[in-house]
Every structure is written in structure tokens, then in C-alpha cells.
Amino acid sequence: MKESEQQKIFDSWLKDHKGLLFKVLRAYAFTSEDQEDLFQEIVTQVWRSIPNFRKESAVTTWLYRIALNIAISWSTKEKKKIDPHSIEGMEHIITETDTQSDDRIDWLYGEIKKMNEVDRSLTLLLLDGFSYKEMAEMIGVSESNIGVKIHRIKKELIKRSAKYEYHGV
Amino acid sequence: MEFEEMQKIWDEQRNETLFVINEEAMHNRVKAKKKQANRILNVTEIGLMIVNSITAIILLVDAIIDQEGIYSYAGVGIMAFTVCYLLFIRKNRKKSDQKFDRTILGELDHAISNTESTIKIGKTMVYWYFIPIAIFIFIKMIYQDATLMKWLLIIGAFILGNFVANWEIKKCHIPRKRHLESLREKLIE
Numbered sequence: 001m002k003e004s005e006q007q008k009i010f011d012s013w014l015k016d017h018k019g020l021l022f023k024v025l026r027a028y029a030f031t032s033e034d035q036e037d038l039f040q041e042i043v044t045q046v047w048r049s050i051p052n053f054r055k056e057s058a059v060t061t062w063l064y065r066i067a068l069n070i071a072i073s074w075s076t077k078e079k080k081k082i083d084p085h086s087i088e089g090m091e092h093i094i095t096e097t098d099t100q101s102d103d104r105i106d107w108l109y110g111e112i113k114k115m116n117e118v119d120r121s122l123t124l125l126l127l128d129g130f131s132y133k134e135m136a137e138m139i140g141v142s143e144s145n146i147g148v149k150i151h152r153i154k155k156e157l158i159k160r161s162a163k164y165e166y167h168g169v
Numbered sequence: 170m171e172f173e174e175m176q177k178i179w180d181e182q183r184n185e186t187l188f189v190i191n192e193e194a195m196h197n198r199v200k201a202k203k204k205q206a207n208r209i210l211n212v213t214e215i216g217l218m219i220v221n222s223i224t225a226i227i228l229l230v231d232a233i234i235d236q237e238g239i240y241s242y243a244g245v246g247i248m249a250f251t252v253c254y255l256l257f258i259r260k261n262r263k264k265s266d267q268k269f270d271r272t273i274l275g276e277l278d279h280a281i282s283n284t285e286s287t288i289k290i291g292k293t294m295v296y297w298y299f300i301p302i303a304i305f306i307f308i309k310m311i312y313q314d315a316t317l318m319k320w321l322l323i324i325g326a327f328i329l330g331n332f333v334a335n336w337e338i339k340k341c342h343i344p345r346k347r348h349l350e351s352l353r354e355k356l357i358e
Contacts, residue, residue, distance in 0.1 A: 047199045069276040076348040091194035104178045118355040127179040140272025154172050161170035
């Protein structure tokens with residue numbers, strides 16, 4: 001595949017599906033340095049994956065699989081301590097905007113952050129409407145295994161939401 | 170709150186506005202990262218093979234010149250063996266790169282396998298590099314009637330080298346492998 005062709009696909013994927021990558025970023029990285037680092041890892045892997053994309057799955061499934069793989073493995077790595085002076089003048093690849101986000105969305109991300117790395121992935125996929133079959137194919141375990149995990153996650157989220165509503169936030 | 174309601178809230182989010190991408194900087198980073206791919210593992214493997222091959226040649230030349238007996242050749246043999254062993258690990262790793270499926274579980278297995286490779290190389294460094302070299306140098310020092318100070322310095326250097334090599338394995342690679350294995354457990358439990 002020609003580099004120009006790869007570049008075109010990469011730009012179009014990013015334009016159409018950046019929201020998906022941002023969801024993974026918000027669920028796994030919590031400081032601006034970490035978000036920058038994780039985003040860089042994800043987009044690099046997305047770029048590398050383009051020649052292997054055979055259109056057997058939807059682009060969103062492909063991107064979610066890559067982003068979650070990287071996020072899970074990234075979260076196991078020891079994070080480098082970044083010296084703020086060393087990045088002065090360095091161009092940031094992503095910048096958080098001042099947009100006011102919905103409190104309920106913040107609450108959901110807050111709950112996702114409390115989960116282990118695997119449950120975080122499943123919750124993102126579940127909230128984005130993936131079927132058990134798609135999740136099982138993406139993760140590499142059986143549908144029944146996914147079913148058990150999802151049941152537990154839903155139950156826990158509903159239980160915690162009662163507390164959230166009670167405080168009337 | 171019911172789960173369906175959470176899903177509705179989720180669908181309402183407009184993540185596009187949460188972050189802004191600097192496309193030029195991103196393209197530059199991706200290009201830089203691409204070049205860096207697998208460089209670290211390759212440098213470790215190929216670098217160790219080169220160092221051990223050079224050491225084997227030096228030991229061989231030394232053994233031929235000094236004519237100090239069969240023990241001198243033992244070091245050469247062990248060094249040559251480590252080069253073959255590293256080649257074997259590298260070949261297996263390359264082969265296994267094709268073996269893993271593209272699921273999250275498959276990628277985790279791949280990451281575990283790569284970490285195992287790194288640990289194996291680290292241990293090779295400790296057991297098959299320091300120990301034979303130490304034995305070789307100690308025998309030479311016995312022959313040369315080395316002073317107590319020289320003995321202490323050499324032993325100290327070996328202990329320190331061994332400690333540093335083991336420290337990296339224990340503090341960095343083994344915990345990462347355990348963490349990856351625990352994630353794997355969480356996936357399949």
C-alpha cells in the first residue's frame with residue numbers, strides 16, 4: 001500500500017471516528033500528559049494497522065479493538081515521569097477544550113475509571129451498543145463469558161447510580 | 170437509574186469537542202514512532218549477540234596465544250552457546266509474532282510472550298554471561314597471583330553487575346508480566 005493511500009485512510013478514519021478514540025482516552029488516561037502519551041500510542045498503532053485492514057469488520061470495531069488493546073497494555077506499563085521543562089515548547093498532539101460536559105457523563109466516566117482495565121473495555125463497548133457476539137470476537141472469549149461479566153457490570157452500575165441519584169447531583 | 174438511561178446519556182456526549190487534535194504534530198509523532206518500532210528489542214537481542222560474539226573471539230585469541238590449557242576454551246564455548254541461544258529466542262519470538270490472533274486476549278498473550286522473551290534475555294545475561302566471564306577471570310587471577318585489592322575490586326564489580334541486571338528483571342519485567350497475566354485472568358475468569 002502506498003504511503004499516500006495509507007495517509008488518506010488514516011485521516012478519514014480519524015475524522016469520522018475520533019470520538020471513539022477520545023472515549024477510550026477518557027476511560028484509561030487521567031492526566032493531560034498520560035492522555036497525550038496514550039493518544040500517541042493509539043494513533044501510531046492505528047496507522048500501522050491500516051495495511052492489515054481487510055474490511056471483514058466495521059471500521060469502528062477495528063478501531064475499538066486497537067484502541068482498547070493499546071489502552072490495556074499501556075496501563076500495565078510503568079509511566080515515565082515527564083519533566084515539565086522538557087516538554088516546554090514541544091507541540092501537543094491533543095489539547096483539552098474548555099467545553100462544559102454533562103455531569104451525568106462525568107459521573108459515568110468516574111464509575112468506569114473505578115473499574116479494572118478489562119471491565120472498562122467491556123463497559124465502553126456495551127455503552128456503545130456492541131452485541132455480545134461482537135464483544136466476544138473482539139476480546140477472544142466466549143459469548144457466555146461476556147454475558148456473565150456484562151450482567152455483573154450492569155448490576156454494579158445500576159446499584160451505584162442509585163447513590164448518585166440519591167445525592168441529587 | 171436503569172441501564173438504558175445510562176446508554177441514552179452516553180449517546181448524547183459530544184466527545185469531538187472535548188479534545189482538539191494538532192494534526193501536523195500528530196503526523197510527525199506517528200512517523201517518528203514508526204521508525205522506532207521494535208528498535209529496543211532488536212537492539213537488545215542483536216547488541217547482545219554482537220557483544221557475545223566479540224567476547225568469544227577475544228577469548229579464543231587469548232586462549233590460542235596464552236596456551237593455558239583447555240579451560241581457556243570453555244569460555245569460548247559458553248560464549249558461542251549464548252549467541253546460539255539468543256538467536257533461538259529471537260527466531261521463536263519472530264515466529265510467535267505471526268501466531269497470535271487479533272483479539273484483545275490474543276494481543277495480551279503476545280505482550281506476555283514478549284515480556285517473557287525480555288526476561289529470558291535478562292536471565293541469559295546474568296547466568297550465561299557474568300558467571301562464565303567471572304570464572305574465566307578468576308582462574309586467570311589465580312594463575313597471575315593477583316593482589317587482595319584486585320580480587321576485592323573484581324568481585325565487587327561482578328556483584329554490582331549481577332545486582333543491576335537482576336534488579337531490572339525483578340523491578341520492571343516480572344511485575345509487568347504478572348500484571349499482564351492478571352489481566353488475562355480477569356478476561357477469561
